[in-house]
Amino acid sequence: MPISPNTDDLALQTQSKLGDLLAAMESGTFKQVQKMLNGLQPAAIAHLLDSSPPQRRIILWRLVDKELEGEVLQELSHDVQAQILARMESSEVAAITEDLSADDVADILQHLPDQVIQEVLAAMSHQNRQRVESVLSYDEDTAGGLMDTDVITVRPDLTLDVVLRYLRRHESLPDSTYSLMVVNRRDIFLGILPLTRLLTSDPNMTVREVMDTNVVVLHPDMKDSDVASLFERNDWVMAPVIEENGRLLGRVTIDDVVDVIREDADHSLMSLAGLEDDADTFASVTRASPRRAIWLGINLLTAIIASSVINLFQDTIDKVVALAVLMPIVASMGGVAGSQTLTVVIRGMALGHIGRNNLTWLLSREFQVGAINGLLWAVVMGIIAAVWFEDITIAWIIAAAMVINLIFAALAGALLPIVLKGLRIDPALAGGVALTTVTDVVGFFAFLGLATYFYT
Amino acid sequence: MPISPNTDDLALQTQSKLGDLLAAMESGTFKQVQKMLNGLQPAAIAHLLDSSPPQRRIILWRLVDKELEGEVLQELSHDVQAQILARMESSEVAAITEDLSADDVADILQHLPDQVIQEVLAAMSHQNRQRVESVLSYDEDTAGGLMDTDVITVRPDLTLDVVLRYLRRHESLPDSTYSLMVVNRRDIFLGILPLTRLLTSDPNMTVREVMDTNVVVLHPDMKDSDVASLFERNDWVMAPVIEENGRLLGRVTIDDVVDVIREDADHSLMSLAGLEDDADTFASVTRASPRRAIWLGINLLTAIIASSVINLFQDTIDKVVALAVLMPIVASMGGVAGSQTLTVVIRGMALGHIGRNNLTWLLSREFQVGAINGLLWAVVMGIIAAVWFEDITIAWIIAAAMVINLIFAALAGALLPIVLKGLRIDPALAGGVALTTVTDVVGFFAFLGLATYFYT
Known part of the structure; x- marks a missing residue:
């Protein structure tokens, strides 16, 4: 059955969930609190944590299931995330970020001391480490820092039929895959193949014939606020990131851009009162x-x-x-x-x-x-x-x-x-x-x- | 060739384009101005108009190609849009909004007097009118007002192979199609079929077997700021809108939600100084x-x-x-x-x-x-x-x-x-x-x- 959120004010909903949890906490039935909490979506758990004063936040965090911790952590506001990370061992950080995409892991690591970053990277698998390191090498506030390196690429001379069979060999495609990237054998970016076009075109045609080459690309050192403006003005959901020499590095997707838009908009409001943009509402x-x-x-x-x-x-x-x-x-x-x-x-x-x-x-x-x-x-x-x-x-x-x-x-x-x-x-x-x-x-x-x- | 935007400040870029245009306007070569202007993306033209004082704005608008007018209009900030619409005949409005999707047309019409809305609707084709009227029947600030009714639906008992052949019969799919909607014969919403899953699953399986039923749906009267929170927290790009009885009405897509996020964030900043949220920077x-x-x-x-x-x-x-x-x-x-x-x-x-x-x-x-x-x-x-x-x-x-x-x-x-x-x-x-x-x-x-x- 499709899940239908209450049409009431969403903020009230968080507050009433929080109320239920607190009532359960006070009556001492921790098992029940744990069940209620972990029955929520990771984003909802993160919102509950963001909405809690420091001590309650620590208790709630301890009750989150191990396998949800990574996703919850990633959804937290930066300031709260940093507070929770400060209490963790590097091996723990490595363990809970294992299943996240490279850009999300980099986003989390960027707020840690260099020493800890090195330890976390050392505890990762070789492939994951390489991906995260490539994102970490760019400034946090750039297209490179926002970028995800996990992309599906195809060659221009394949027929669509071959592409379809190639995709079917995958268990699943990376999150937010709306287009395939077309590159030559030296990884030079040539264009994109939107999934919708792949699905509506004749399978005997080649990728080259149907791909979209009229694509605006990002350079990794482009400012994130400029990336956000481009997405906002052009209604994009994804944009490729390429090096100066044309080699494909990865892609930026709308979910990360939405966070930049929110932060940029917050910045003027908070700065005018001399406050930090991403301040924790419940800072001590x-x-x-x-x-x-x-x-x-x-x-x-x-x-x-x-x-x-x-x-x-x-x-x-x-x-x-x-x-x-x-x-x-x-x-x-x-x-x-x-x-x-x-x-x-x-x-x-x-x-x-x-x-x-x-x-x-x-x-x-x-x-x-x-x-x-x-x-x-x-x-x-x-x-x-x-x-x-x-x-x-x-x-x-x-x-x-x-x-x-x-x-x-x-x-x-x-x-x-x-x-x-x-x-x-x-x-x-x-x-x-x-x-x-x-x-x-x-x-x-x-x-x-x-x-x-x-x-x- | 992929187009690469300058890595310099984007705002500076708009300003320098504007500078070039003004220089061309002053030297009297209107033909050249027109060519420069219409060579830009509709969103970039809209940004130039938003960045111009009233008189220059009117001149630039007159130079925009007829076939681009609809798209440019839709990208303008509300206040500027209203000023331009106020100078148009209803038949003109009907003509230039012909190729836009129902939610975008409704968005434009909502800012016009009732009399003009009726005239514009009367000048539309029957099918377009119905679509726009269905969106207009909801408040502008709700999921219904944001919704697009142009969706591709499939039945649960079809095999994926049949779905693939069905899609191939389309010239193209509606903009922002990332998933197909699964409905029964009474149009009751059952779940979604993401294109990525359609592409990676065995074609002999049925839609019912692979569809995602764990979907949060929106009701048409949900507040747009709540819709925005849900998209933002859950990293969605699309959400279905259904009636109380479960019938599918349409879908809300991330491009429209991004505008809501921007407007909500602007609201606090502007209101604290007693200003309107969507005020034209160059209001007279x-x-x-x-x-x-x-x-x-x-x-x-x-x-x-x-x-x-x-x-x-x-x-x-x-x-x-x-x-x-x-x-x-x-x-x-x-x-x-x-x-x-x-x-x-x-x-x-x-x-x-x-x-x-x-x-x-x-x-x-x-x-x-x-x-x-x-x-x-x-x-x-x-x-x-x-x-x-x-x-x-x-x-x-x-x-x-x-x-x-x-x-x-x-x-x-x-x-x-x-x-x-x-x-x-x-x-x-x-x-x-x-x-x-x-x-x-x-x-x-x-x-x-x-x-x-x-x-x-």
Whole structure:
């Protein structure tokens, strides 16, 4: 019978499975917990582990069947995977990764210390070791690091009938085989033979006659985010990886690319808050604090810079204390307007939309949006300030300061990510902090500067 | 010859293609521009259009060959697609979507007014209309809305040999056919027959003997984000969609799921800045301003709330003007600490990690991280304040206020998204604003309140 997942929220489902497991754990029937856990798909077990605080995670992991461990491990998020691997002997790692494909094993090993990698490799069979080593020789963030070397190749001069008989001699084909690779006797890549075409063509024709040669290939040193863009734009499920000289090395498949897409998309979100992309949701206090503390420290520095601007105007504030009440509004509006522009630009850059050709247009648009929205809310805020403090001068001052700050915010939001990228600093990581510094300093300076001019 | 993309940055490549096109456009050789443009893959043309400001986009679109228009249209981002469709007659829409699969046509039509949808459907062939209508009858954000109805089905009692001969009678198989669907004579779904298994099994066996019945199926009303989680976790490339009664409706394929994954991931990032997920990077001023203006208005309201807290303490500030200098620091540190927690929780919820079972653990962790980091930077800031203003009292006050605000920030960052979700308000959209309101109000109140107590 086909299995039908509940149509309810999947997250709720994980949570209710977790609830059942916890209830069973508390009532002490470990045998039952074990049975429930190992009855799930490896991906579901991995999701349960990802959704558990550290101690519960260790208990659950101990209950996973030996033969499922490799598959579960591979499905875990990187951070959680690393924590579990850190507690294992190299021989154990070698044993549980035995049945995984080379790219998945390499993916797991990449997060271990060199010493352990060598021990794990030494404990592997010769053939497996060679395959894993070939993937490990490429950087993790490249097509080579994503690649699977387990491919079925055929020669161009065979007839399809021979190919069909050759395939039938296999017990099964490697996972994610949607096409066969066509190579000559020196392993030079010539084209692909999609299984659908093999099945619909006349068996007396040769591979050469039906193969698809109009294929975009990847080089092993291509960046994984570029690989992901190509897959996403062209709706691919597989792409061959070849060396400079045309020799076939392996293939990249969509299941690994989906992970790259998810990680890349996560990156902007997490970096803007100064967090690591692949952070464990349930990282312990000692693991979560340091990175966040550094980020708070950097923010403290920029906040002090903004405060020293206010410090310049102590005399003015002393005279008109209402300024202290209103000044955070100017800074806050600038911060929000700037972060809108910043987010649009960072996303546009990640999608490859923004370059030299359209930068002027973008800056002019942001300038106009900043000016229009600045004017709109400056008028509103001016009226509010006039009524609140019964003072027309303060109304004009805050309105003018808001227009100035919103225009600066728009330009800074658009230019900062481009400048930071030019300096090879990650705009998603540094952009937010740099932006708030600009909008705070400009906001306080414009507001208090104008006030000093008009009140003294 | 296999085509090899440049190993340089892909974004740069689009930008340089765009540069070449613009140069050609300026030198007036439209024929050449047209040739360059239409020599590209439809996805690459779509990317160029996505990367162009409105006016240039209209010119480029006019230069696209008629027979490529449908494919290019389908690859465009939704917002840009809608802009182009708005300028077309319904007969044109019907003509250019003729060769697309039902799910892609439905995807395009969903963004049009009802009147136009009816006209486009009326202009279609009977068979196409039926297919598109069946997809359109489901909500866009469900498995039914993602589904493609063009599937190859086989009966369980056939031998594989018969299946192979049946397939060979096809000119070609539908795009993304990796498995055949096995159904009985009432179209009830029984299992799938992967092409790889068809190719490796004995041709004399029956479909029933080799088919895979251990298949997770989707219901048409399942949420698209849940469909995406299932594909992502289980490394699927295809899943069947069946009715409650077991009848096969169609299938969802990975190419459409990748778009959902990208959009879901974009959603948190864009919403946190009050922007639309699928916004056009090059939206015109009149399109970009209103949404952002609303967001700025909401922020103005919350900033005024924070300011009215300061207003309560005018007398204290009047006495010690240094308070005005330091108070933004307390608010800013709370905002950053809170947004770190908020981001971790929003992402954890999106990944389905967080539920009732681990909420207490999470709150306790965030409380501890907030307290530790609060204490750390409170000490640092206290020393700085003592030296800066030569005042020990103000040092104690700012240190205490920072610890209080960072603990509140951590708890608010963790609880707000969960409370908002319970109220069916999107946490990614409302979380950031709600959080800053809390951290500003608590920050100003704690700092100025303590100051009032100690200085008056």
